[in-house]
Amino acid sequence: MTSTNVEEMDNEATELRALAGLRVVVTGGTSGLGLALVRALRASGAEVAFVARTRERVIAVAEETGAIGIVADVADKDDIHRIALQVGASVGASGAIDLLVNNASSLGPVPLRPLGDTDCEDLEAALAANLLGPFRLTKALLGPLAAAARESAPSVVLNVSSDAATSAYAEWGAYGASKAALAHLSAIWSLELAGERVRVLSLDPGDMDTPLHELALPGSDRASLKRPVDAARALLRAVIAARGEVRS
Amino acid sequence: MSPRGTIHPDAAGAALVAASTPTQRPRDARLLAMDGTGSMSIVPRREWTSLVRSGDVVVANDAATLPASLVSHHLRTGARVEVRLAARRTLEPTDLVFDAVLFGEGDHRTRTEERAGPPSMRAGDLLALEGSPLVFTVIETLEHPRFVRISFEGAHGVFWSELARLGRPVQYAHVPEALALWDVWTVIAGPAVAFEPPSAGFVLDWAGLAAIRARGASFATLTHAAGLSSTGDPALDARLPLDEAYRIPLRTTRLVLDARARGGRVIAIGTTVVRALEHAASSLRDASTRRGALADVADQRIGRDSALRVVEVIVSGTHEPGTSHRELLRAFAPDALLAEVDARLAEERFRTHEFGDSVWIESGARLGSGSARDLGDASVTPRTA
Numbered sequence: 249m250t251s252t253n254v255e256e257m258d259n260e261a262t263e264l265r266a267l268a269g270l271r272v273v274v275t276g277g278t279s280g281l282g283l284a285l286v287r288a289l290r291a292s293g294a295e296v297a298f299v300a301r302t303r304e305r306v307i308a309v310a311e312e313t314g315a316i317g318i319v320a321d322v323a324d325k326d327d328i329h330r331i332a333l334q335v336g337a338s339v340g341a342s343g344a345i346d347l348l349v350n351n352a353s354s355l356g357p358v359p360l361r362p363l364g365d366t367d368c369e370d371l372e373a374a375l376a377a378n379l380l381g382p383f384r385l386t387k388a389l390l391g392p393l394a395a396a397a398r399e400s401a402p403s404v405v406l407n408v409s410s411d412a413a414t415s416a417y418a419e420w421g422a423y424g425a426s427k428a429a430l431a432h433l434s435a436i437w438s439l440e441l442a443g444e445r446v447r448v449l450s451l452d453p454g455d456m457d458t459p460l461h462e463l464a465l466p467g468s469d470r471a472s473l474k475r476p477v478d479a480a481r482a483l484l485r486a487v488i489a490a491r492g493e494v495r496s
Numbered sequence: 497m498s499p500r501g502t503i504h505p506d507a508a509g510a511a512l513v514a515a516s517t518p519t520q521r522p523r524d525a526r527l528l529a530m531d532g533t534g535s536m537s538i539v540p541r542r543e544w545t546s547l548v549r550s551g552d553v554v555v556a557n558d559a560a561t562l563p564a565s566l567v568s569h570h571l572r573t574g575a576r577v578e579v580r581l582a583a584r585r586t587l588e589p590t591d592l593v594f595d596a597v598l599f600g601e602g603d604h605r606t607r608t609e610e611r612a613g614p615p616s617m618r619a620g621d622l623l624a625l626e627g628s629p630l631v632f633t634v635i636e637t638l639e640h641p642r643f644v645r646i647s648f649e650g651a652h653g654v655f656w657s658e659l660a661r662l663g664r665p666v667q668y669a670h671v672p673e674a675l676a677l678w679d680v681w682t683v684i685a686g687p688a689v690a691f692e693p694p695s696a697g698f699v700l701d702w703a704g705l706a707a708i709r710a711r712g713a714s715f716a717t718l719t720h721a722a723g724l725s726s727t728g729d730p731a732l733d734a735r736l737p738l739d740e741a742y743r744i745p746l747r748t749t750r751l752v753l754d755a756r757a758r759g760g761r762v763i764a765i766g767t768t769v770v771r772a773l774e775h776a777a778s779s780l781r782d783a784s785t786r787r788g789a790l791a792d793v794a795d796q797r798i799g800r801d802s803a804l805r806v807v808e809v810i811v812s813g814t815h816e817p818g819t820s821h822r823e824l825l826r827a828f829a830p831d832a833l834l835a836e837v838d839a840r841l842a843e844e845r846f847r848t849h850e851f852g853d854s855v856w857i858e859s860g861a862r863l864g865s866g867s868a869r870d871l872g873d874a875s876v877t878p879r880t881a
Contacts, residue, residue, distance in 0.1 A: 329677035330660035334559060336688045337589035337656040341743055391558055391684035395717060432832030443706050470525060
C-alpha cells in the first residue's frame with residue numbers, strides 16, 4: 249500500500265471500540281499525534297506500551313493514561329531490543345502484539361534548510377529516526393506481530409508518513425527523503441508479510457497542530473491545522489479496516 | 497558438499513568444531529538429516545524446509561532470550577558476583593522469582609569451569625545490581641554453593657527496564673565477540689523468557705516460514721522458558737535441565753493433533769519444543785476442546801527410555817555426548833545410530849554449540865493416521881528417575 253490521505257477513509261464509520269483488548273505499541277507517544285494515539289487507544293480499551301526519549305514526559309503520560317511507558321530512542325540501535333524486551337514484559341505471557349505504530353519522527357535539521365546546506369550527519373540522523381528505527385523495531389517485533397495474526401485477526405504495522413514522502417518540497421530534504429524511503433519500505437514489507445497476515449500501512453495524517461509542525465513552520469495559522477486527536481481517530485479507523493474484521 | 501555419503505569407521509581423531517562467530521544463519525551452514533530407517537544425508541541448511549512434507553506441522557519455541565547475566569554486589573560481604581538467571585517456574589512477567597547460578601570474580605572469558613565461586617550465601621542476603629536500584633533477595637540456597645533462588649520485590653516495570661539497561665545475554669568463552677541481544681534472538685522471538693537462546697530456532701527465517709506454507713505444511717509456535725544449558729559445575733550440570741515453564745497456544749495444540757490424526761509429522765525445532773510437547777502429551781486432547789492456552793512446567797527428563805508420544809522429528813544443533821541436549825536425542829534413535837551420526841558429524845567437521853550446524857533426526861517409530869488416540873497411554877520418564 250502506498251501513502252494515502254486518511255481523510256478519504258474518514259467516512260468509514262467504524263467504531264474505535266473494535267480496538268478494545270488489542271495489544272499496541274506506539275513510538276513517540278508523549279507529544280502530538282503519538283500522544284493523541286495513546287489516549288485514543290487507551291480510551292478504546294487497548295493495552296498500550298509507548299516509547300519516548302524524555303523520562304519525565306514518559307512518566308507523566310503513563311500516569312495520565314495507564315499505558316506502559318518505555319524510555320528509549322528508536323534512532324539508537326542499542327535501544328531497539330531493550331524496547332522489545334520491555335514490550336514483551338508488558339503484554340503478558342502470550343507476548344503477542346496486534347498493532348505497532350511507528351510514529352516517532354525527526355524533522356532533520358531545523359530551521360529547515362536546502363540539501364546543500366544539510367550536514368551529512370543531519371541526514372544520517374533523520375534516516376536513523378525515520379527509516380532505520382521503524383525498520384529495526386518492526387523487525388524486532390515481527391515475531392509477536394505474526395504470533396497475534398496466527399492467533400486471531402491480522403496484525404498491523406502503521407508507519408506514519410507525510411505528503412513530503414510523495415511531493416518534493418524545497419528545504420524538506422532530510423525529512424522528505426527519509427519518509428519516502430519509509431513509505432517504499434512499507435509497500436514492500438506489505439507484500440512480503442501478506443502470507444503472515446501482518447498488514448503494513450503507510451498513512452499520511454495530514455498537517456496537524458503539533459510541536460513538530462511548529463518546529464518546521466513556526467507561526468503557522470493553527471486554526472487551519474488538523475487537531476491531532478482527529479488525525480489519530482482517522483488513523484485508527486484505517487487500522488480497524490486493515491484488520492478486516494471487528495473483534496467482539 | 498556431497499548430498500549423501502557413507503560413514504568412515506576410521507574417523508577417529510576428527511571432532512566437532514566450536515562455532516565461534518555469532519552468525520545465526522551462515523551461508524555455509526549444513527544439516528545432517530537421518531530418516532526413520534537410519535539413512536543419512538547432508539544438505540545445505542538453508543534448504544532444510546525441503547525435508548518438510550504436506551500435512552506436517554513445524555513447531556518452534558518463540559521465547560526471546562533474556563539478558564540474564566547481571567553484575568551485582570553481595571551486600572553482606574561486598575563481593576562482586578555475577579548473577580546468571582537460570583530458570584523460573586512461570587512465564588508471567590509480573591512474577592519475579594528466579595533460580596540463579598552465581599559466579600565470583602572473573603568474566604565470560606574465563607571458562608565457567610574455572611570461575612571462582614561466590615561468597616557463602618544465606619537466605620535474606622541481598623544482591624544489588626551495579627549502578628541500579630535493583631536488588632535481589634536470596635530466598636533460599638538450592639543445595640549447592642552456586643545455586644540460589646532469588647526474588648525481586650519492587651515494581652515489575654522497574655525490573656524490566658533495569659534488566660534491559662544493564663543485563664547482558666549469557667556470554668560464551670568460545671565466542672570471543674561480545675554477544676548482544678540481537679545475536680541471540682531468533683527471528684520469531686517474542687516473550688522474553690529464555691535464559692539461553694533456543695538456538696535450534698536459528699534455522700528459521702521468514703522466507704523459510706513461507707516455504708513451509710508453500711509445501712502444504714503448517715507452522716506453529718509455543719513458548720518454553722529454556723533454562724541455562726550448562727553451568728560449568730559437574731554437580732549442577734547433573735541437575736540439568738532445570739524445571740522450565742511452557743505455554744502452548746490453542747492453535748498449536750489443534751495443529752499438532754490435526755497433523756497426527758491425518759498422518760502428518762510433528763517436527764520440533766529444538767529440544768525445548770520436544771520437552772514441552774511431550775510433557776503436555778496427556779493434556780493436548782483436553783486442551784484442544786477448551787478455549788485458551790495450555791500452560792505448565794516441564795519437569796521431566798527425556799532420554800533413551802522415553803517413549804515419544806507427540807514429536808516425530810527433531811531439528812537440533814549438534815551436541816557433544818553427555819550433554820542434556822544430546823541425551824534427549826536418544827529418545828529419537830538407538831544409540832548405535834546416534835553413534836554413527838556423531839562419527840559423521842566429527843568426520844565432516846560440523847560446527848557445534850549455539851551458532852553451529854544442525855541435525856534433523858526422525859524417530860524410528862512411524863506413527864500412522866489415527867494414532868492421536870495413543871496420546872492417553874504411554875508416559876514420559878519422571879525427572880526423579
